[in-house]
Structures are given as C-alpha cells and as structure tokens.
C-alpha cells in the first residue's frame with residue numbers, strides 16, 4: 145500500500161491482563177511506526193460483552209503506558225477517527241454488513257452455537273480457529289438472493305427483528321488462492337475452501353464478528369500496516385476477501401512470531417506470572433524485559 149503516511153495500530157481485547165507476548169508484538173508495532181515516522185493508534189476491541197470486563201480495559205491502558213507504549217489516537221486521548229472503542233462503532237459495522245448483503249457476499253446460517261460464539265474473538269490458536277464450514281446453510285445456486293420477498297423468514301439483520309436468529313457467513317470463492325507478501329513472514333498463500341472456509345461476519349445475537357470489525361476499523365482508521373501475531377496469518381486471507389467485497393484498500397501485513405513458554409506453548413492468560421501486571425509488581429523494568437527484542441525494518 146502506498147499511502148503518504150504510515151499508520152499502525154495496537155488492537156488489544158480487554159478479556160484479561162496483557163502479558164509479555166502481547167507486549168512483544170505491540171512493541172514491534174510501535175517500532176515499525178517509529179521507523180516510518182508514522183502514527184500509532186490504540187483501538188479497544190471490546191465487542192464481546194460476555195468475555196470482556198471493564199476492569200481489564202482500564203488495566204490495559206495502564207499496563208501499556210507502564211511498558212512504554214505511546215499512541216497519538218485512542219479511547220483515552222481521542223483522535224480524528226473516534227470512537228476508538230469498538231463497542232461504540234456499531235453503525236460502521238452495520239453499514240458494512242448491509243453492503244455485503246446487498247452484494248450477495250453473505251448468507252444467513254443457523255448452524256451450531258459453538259461456531260457462532262467463537263466468531264467474535266480473533267482466532268488465535270489452531271484450536272480456536274474457525275473450522276472449515278461444511279456448507280450446510282450455503283445457498284446452492286449462484287442466482288440466490290436474500291430478500292424478504294423470497295424468504296420472509298430471512299430478512300436483513302439491519303431490519304430487525306429476525307424470526308429466528310441467524311449468523312451471517314461470507315461465501316468464500318472456493319479454490320481461489322489468496323496471496324500476499326507479509327512484511328515479516330514473506331510470501332503467503334491460502335486457498336479458499338481448503339485452508340479456510342465460509343466464515344462468520346455477524347453473529348445471530350447481533351454482534352459483529354472479529355473479521356468484519358477488524359477490516360471495517362482498519363480501513364476507517366486508515367491503517368497502512370497491520371502488525372500482529374502470526375496466528376492471524378490465515379485471518380489476513382479472510383480479511384483480504386472482505387476488503388475486496390467492500391471495495392476498500394488492503395493494508396500491508398506484518399505478522400510476528402509468537403512468544404512461547406518453555407514447553408513451546410503460546411503464552412495465554414493462564415501464564416499469570418508473565419502478565420505485565422505481575423512483572424511490574426515483582427519489580428521488573430520494561431527496559432530489562434525488552435532487552436534483545438529486534439524489529440525488522
């Protein structure tokens with residue numbers, strides 16, 4: 145992407161205390177923004193009210209500041225693309241959903257609750273990535289149209305109420321290879337329908353899924369490069385399809401290796417001792433913690 149000014153973002157979800165693994169990825173994001181003389185924004189990804197807790201949102205900002213992060217736009221400082229809390233941006237997501245529906249990129253799906261619940265959070269590990277959807281609710285014909293005239297039970301979620309709650313799934317172009325050059329991991333290729341399937345963009349309980357909210361916000365906030373963990377590489381392929389469907393500019397991607405514990409497990413909330421909070425309480429200094437972290441130019 146060739147935009148005059150580099151804009152990067154930190155996009156944590158307030159579902160627990162941030163740990164050292166978050167800090168390392170975010171540090172790369174901050175370093176990349178600095179190297180390019182750009183801006184860094186903070187976006188609070190608080191869409192899933194069932195999982196997020198208010199105390200974590202406050203702690204998140206405090207921990208990030210303690211560690212040495214600085215952002216010029218965010219929920220605490222405002223900015224030209226406010227609001228920076230996703231829970232306050234529903235109108236943006238609804239407008240995008242309506243566009244996808246009008247373009248027949250999505251279809252309603254009444255499959256299991258489990259898939260639906262998983263959709264709001266970013267698919268961080270293989271075990272919680274969206275399974276390839278078997279196509280149960282996928283309309284058979286390309287001529288298919290969702291309108292309230294053809295099927296009164298299925299109306300746009302924008303025109304609520306639905307007679308029964310449905311998720312909305314993005315229909316992926318089976319067999320198409322989605323490729324992109326990742327700034328850190330190099331050339332990437334994912335085949336639609338094989339490496340990932342039709343994915344949820346909106347949940348039946350009226351919450352936008354991570355994939356949609358992320359694309360809508362990165363585009364609206366004019367993010368030029370997305371820096372995040374490498375477990376989201378396949379999500380970049382899903383998101384590229386959404387950018388295309390919504391006719392939005394695709395940002396550059398830079399996915400960082402994940403920090404692992406001594407057993408090779410990805411750091412997670414269970415690694416309490418590595419939460420920034422605890423490290424700080426134990427007298428660790430941010431400078432010491434980030435010794436040896438290198439970010440590629």
Ligand code: GLU
Nearest residue numbers: 155156157189266358372
């Ligand atoms: N809030 C998402 C997370 O918790 C952000 C993912 C992204 O950076 O796109 O990982």
